[in-house]
Amino acid sequence: MTLIIVNFIKQHVETVPMKAAVIHELGTVPKYEDFPDPVPVDGEILVTMKAAPLTNLSKSRARGSHYDSYKQLPAVCGVDGVAVTSGGERLYCGGCRPPYGTMAERTVVSRAWCFPLPDGVDDVTAAAVPNAVLSSWLALEYRAKLRQGEKVLVLGATGNAGKGAIQVAKYLGAGRVVAAGRNEHALSALPGLGADSVISLSQSDQALAEAFAREAPFDVIIDYVWGHPAEVLLRALTGHDLKAEPTPIRYIEIGAMAGPNASVPSEALRSVGLELSGGGGGSVSRETIVAAFPKMWDLAISGKLRVDVERVPLAEVESAWQRQGTAGRRLVFVP
Numbered sequence: 001m002t003l004i005i006v007n008f009i010k011q012h013v014e015t016v017p018m019k020a021a022v023i024h025e026l027g028t029v030p031k032y033e034d035f036p037d038p039v040p041v042d043g044e045i046l047v048t049m050k051a052a053p054l055t056n057l058s059k060s061r062a063r064g065s066h067y068d069s070y071k072q073l074p075a076v077c078g079v080d081g082v083a084v085t086s087g088g089e090r091l092y093c094g095g096c097r098p099p100y101g102t103m104a105e106r107t108v109v110s111r112a113w114c115f116p117l118p119d120g121v122d123d124v125t126a127a128a129v130p131n132a133v134l135s136s137w138l139a140l141e142y143r144a145k146l147r148q149g150e151k152v153l154v155l156g157a158t159g160n161a162g163k164g165a166i167q168v169a170k171y172l173g174a175g176r177v178v179a180a181g182r183n184e185h186a187l188s189a190l191p192g193l194g195a196d197s198v199i200s201l202s203q204s205d206q207a208l209a210e211a212f213a214r215e216a217p218f219d220v221i222i223d224y225v226w227g228h229p230a231e232v233l234l235r236a237l238t239g240h241d242l243k244a245e246p247t248p249i250r251y252i253e254i255g256a257m258a259g260p261n262a263s264v265p266s267e268a269l270r271s272v273g274l275e276l277s278g279g280g281g282g283s284v285s286r287e288t289i290v291a292a293f294p295k296m297w298d299l300a301i302s303g304k305l306r307v308d309v310e311r312v313p314l315a316e317v318e319s320a321w322q323r324q325g326t327a328g329r330r331l332v333f334v335p
Contacts, residue, residue, distance in 0.1 A: 020076040020104035021317040026064030030077045032315050038100045038108040047109055051127035052081035052102040054331040078102030082123045090117045092126055105335045115293050120301035128309040128330040129300050135254050136165030136222055137292050139279035140172055144220045144250040149175035156224030158186035160330045163193055165222050167305055170194035178215045201229050212236035221251045227259025239271030248273040
């Protein structure tokens, strides 16, 4: 009789679906609802999620505006996070096989994109740090090859990733960091993170162009907004004197919060030696990404890297997803 009861309980538990943040149509807000449990295949492991960040990447994929948006629906949102294995190993992980994602009680992740976590960083912080920091770290150290003393402009500095970019630039040896952003309240806090000067993107095009011109020349530009602000910046940097000396600028486009397209004047390519490239998952090798993780964790543990996070129950995903005015604070869902 005992064996029969145990088997009944086991079968019942195994048929109970997990809870997850699920979208049924692109452009809609995810709902907290039941979703079938994932089953790992070759190259994958089943993990229990502990924390998953709400990032611009997650939102743009759910909107259908990202090149890697969901092709199979319904789907679970979330691209990365912190999880534990059945053996108790704590990991930062990603690479979920569609339709699964990290905003769930359980998911399947690629073994190739699992990284052990040191004890000195908690789950919520560890979930928030990589997306906020890794994009600028890879762009500055590997794409731009930032050198000691160079001047860096962070376009879109009031967001979570932009704040991380300021700190990473200083850590890697930037001599001067100029931070430009749209959130007026958040701008005032950026000098405390290492910004030497701030520029509001909310002013008129003429005033903004003049502000960029006063701070120029720049050695490296990290751009999280693209769109119209990038067009104003490129016009401001364009040389108009035939005798002007070219100033090489390594311009790394990472995000497109202000719009997916920006017109690049041909004069900018010719008069300032503009080197325009992109920073994303497909722009660097896995080996390069892996090499950056230990340095990133060390910075977080030592307190030299500050990321403003807010812990949110996954059950509140619908309201949190639509929340406005987080001002660079990373929301992290906890199942």
